Amino acid sequence: MTNEVAYFQGKGKWARLVRPDDKYNKWNVQLYLNAESLEKLRELQAEGVKNPIKKDDDGYFANFSRPVNKLMAGKVVAFTPPKVVDKDGIPYDKQIGNNSDLTVKCEVYQHKTPTGGKAKAIRLESVRIDNLIPFEQEKDFNADEKAQVAGLKDQPEQLF
Numbered sequence: 001m002t003n004e005v006a007y008f009q010g011k012g013k014w015a016r017l018v019r020p021d022d023k024y025n026k027w028n029v030q031l032y033l034n035a036e037s038l039e040k041l042r043e044l045q046a047e048g049v050k051n052p053i054k055k056d057d058d059g060y061f062a063n064f065s066r067p068v069n070k071l072m073a074g075k076v077v078a079f080t081p082p083k084v085v086d087k088d089g090i091p092y093d094k095q096i097g098n099n100s101d102l103t104v105k106c107e108v109y110q111h112k113t114p115t116g117g118k119a120k121a122i123r124l125e126s127v128r129i130d131n132l133i134p135f136e137q138e139k140d141f142n143a144d145e146k147a148q149v150a151g152l153k154d155q156p157e158q159l160f
Contacts, residue, residue: 028065
């Protein structure tokens, strides 16, 4: 079976696309899916994709990720970061603020299970920023990240 491509659209949150998430060592984005993308993911779930759809006060969302590396057939395989572009296709290398409108491109692939069966999975490939909400540290960092940088902005600048 050849790999497929799937596109999902919605509002992004907690995008960790510039550098991987420290906890899971993955690049990832939480995407609040529009109606069409929600239906598309449900169809893929019916075909065996395990990515869960969750719901909170902001709506239905799914996490899309790409590992930094993965053990495959006894070898560690390194993955490149997902490509991120703006609406004009220009590479973008800064943090993305919460609630930015995003189009996420994913690879849908089949893999073997430990029991000898086959399953489908989704891997984040790239992201297009359709409408950028600028990143704001106070709103877009999680609690651990806020703690890591606490106090830095209050320190005097170096004198040269």
